[in-house]
Amino acid sequence: MRTIIEPFRIKMTEPLKLISREERIKALDKAYHNVFLLDAEDCCVDLLTDSGTGAMSVQQWAAMMLGDESYAGSKSWKKFESTIKKITNIKYVLPTHQGRAAESILAQTRITQGDIIPNNNHFDTTRANIEFAGAQAVDLVCDSGLDAKLDIPFKGNMDVKKLEHCITTHGREKIPFCMITVTNNTGGGQPVSLENIRNIKAVLNKFDIPLVIDACRFAENAYFIKEREAGYADRSLLEIAQELFSYADAATMSCKKDGLSNIGGFLICNNEQWAEEFKNALIMREGFPTYGGLAGRDLEAIAVGLMEALELDYQVYRHATVLYLSDRLEKTGIPYVRPAGGHAVFLDAKEFVPHIPQSQYPGIGLVNSIYIEGGVRGVELGSVMFGRIDDSGKETPAALELVRLAFPRRVYTQSHFDYLIEVIEEVWKNRGSISGYQITYQPKYLRHFSCHFKVIR
Numbered sequence: 001m002r003t004i005i006e007p008f009r010i011k012m013t014e015p016l017k018l019i020s021r022e023e024r025i026k027a028l029d030k031a032y033h034n035v036f037l038l039d040a041e042d043c044c045v046d047l048l049t050d051s052g053t054g055a056m057s058v059q060q061w062a063a064m065m066l067g068d069e070s071y072a073g074s075k076s077w078k079k080f081e082s083t084i085k086k087i088t089n090i091k092y093v094l095p096t097h098q099g100r101a102a103e104s105i106l107a108q109t110r111i112t113q114g115d116i117i118p119n120n121n122h123f124d125t126t127r128a129n130i131e132f133a134g135a136q137a138v139d140l141v142c143d144s145g146l147d148a149k150l151d152i153p154f155k156g157n158m159d160v161k162k163l164e165h166c167i168t169t170h171g172r173e174k175i176p177f178c179m180i181t182v183t184n185n186t187g188g189g190q191p192v193s194l195e196n197i198r199n200i201k202a203v204l205n206k207f208d209i210p211l212v213i214d215a216c217r218f219a220e221n222a223y224f225i226k227e228r229e230a231g232y233a234d235r236s237l238l239e240i241a242q243e244l245f246s247y248a249d250a251a252t253m254s255c256k257k258d259g260l261s262n263i264g265g266f267l268i269c270n271n272e273q274w275a276e277e278f279k280n281a282l283i284m285r286e287g288f289p290t291y292g293g294l295a296g297r298d299l300e301a302i303a304v305g306l307m308e309a310l311e312l313d314y315q316v317y318r319h320a321t322v323l324y325l326s327d328r329l330e331k332t333g334i335p336y337v338r339p340a341g342g343h344a345v346f347l348d349a350k351e352f353v354p355h356i357p358q359s360q361y362p363g364i365g366l367v368n369s370i371y372i373e374g375g376v377r378g379v380e381l382g383s384v385m386f387g388r389i390d391d392s393g394k395e396t397p398a399a400l401e402l403v404r405l406a407f408p409r410r411v412y413t414q415s416h417f418d419y420l421i422e423v424i425e426e427v428w429k430n431r432g433s434i435s436g437y438q439i440t441y442q443p444k445y446l447r448h449f450s451c452h453f454k455v456i457r
């Protein structure tokens with residue numbers, strides 16, 4: 001059969017309601033035109049994020065009932081730890097309540113003022129944690145990763161020459177570790193090849209710099225490697241993941257992504273000294289090292305979820321969903337980042353609404369129009385999220401102005417996607433009437449979550 005079906009059926013439903021267009025306009029006004037400030041129940045199809053929004057399997061729910069809530073050394077912790085060790089073969093495992101807690105502990109213990117941390121593209125919370133610790137977060141993604149139209153297999157790769165240049169310019173002593181984000185969320189959910197990671201590792205080894213993998217979507221990245229990288233077609237996703245982690249000295253993880261869970265994360269490393277410092281920070285902030293801010297039942301759900309994310313039929317279905325949307329955009333000529341990423345489709349706002357200058361946040365214009373048109377919530381990944389503001393208040397726009405439509409895992413069916421396609425096509429038809437925005441309030445860090453906008457008429 002040609003049709004790829006959802007490899008699950010639905011046992012429990014959650015009602016969706018679609019409020020009227022007038023109500024949506026009112027709701028967005030009340031939210032200061034920032035979709036992060038909307039009530040979730042006013043969003044009919046919520047594609048704000050794939051983080052923690054997935055549906056758990058019967059196996060995960062069943063495992064949760066086995067949750068051992070002992071403060072120290074629980075059975076659930078042992079399952080969590082052994083699953084992570086099986087996938088990563090990394091020695092020390094520290095549970096955290098989500099990915100950014102792992103990043104925060106890493107940054108606070110390993111960074112000194114004035115350090116430089118390279119990455120393909122830092123995710124927003126990673127960047128914030130690194131900068132808060134006094135370092136500079138540098139993005140070294142390959143040039144093709146910045147070209148939204150180029151359809152090549154591994155656009156998440158780091159430019160190894162840029163990495164070497166970065167190290168020789170700043171000096172090894174300024175770089176306590178280098179990161180690589182798989183898949184590259186900020187750059188459009190694009191995968192990183194194992195060949196690239198081996199090359200990065202070779203450069204880092206020359207300078208004795210540890211590699212930290214931001215592993216949030218390690219299973220999706222493993223699927224792309226199986227599909228696209230020569231020599232991996234016959235390897236299981238688990239084997240590919242194991243090879244990926246064999247190059248890592250440490251990793252941060254949000255289990256809200258490829259942990260297929262609604263909360264959780266971890267920080268892992270091979271270095272005993274690092275582990276000791278991580279543990280001390282963890283106890284102070286997150287909890288005892290065998291639960292780290294999570295309930296025993298969460299540890300259970302994650303242990304099952306991490307393995308389910310590596311099931312081939314799940315990844316095949318998930319990828320088919322992404323392609324279902326991107327193929328339709330392709331046919332209509334709607335600009336999006338090619339090839340489609342692993343967890344989302346990214347509309348190219350610069351091309352979609354070329355009449356809005358970057359200083360007026362084209363991504364926000366597009367996100368808000370999509371919400372008003374169909375009650376669908378996406379998110380801007382552009383100058384609001386990644387624009388740099390210097391001390392004089394001058395703003396440098398982001399390289400790309402994207403609108404991310406992230407796919408919660410195992411949540412929406414094909415008819416939801418048909419509806420979504422209709423909504424986007426309607427917005428595309430009327431794109432000339434979309435307005436730019438200006439910011440009327442913003443906090444110092446991670447402004448996109450809470451800033452206020454005003455329409456520019």
Ligand SMILES: *Cc1c(COP(=O)(O)O)cnc(C)c1O
Pocket residue numbers: 051098099100101123125126181185214216253254255256257264265
């Ligand atoms: C989500 C995410 C994080 C942060 O994880 P949280 O669980 O949201 O704190 C870090 N890096 C990447 C690439 C992510 O996608």
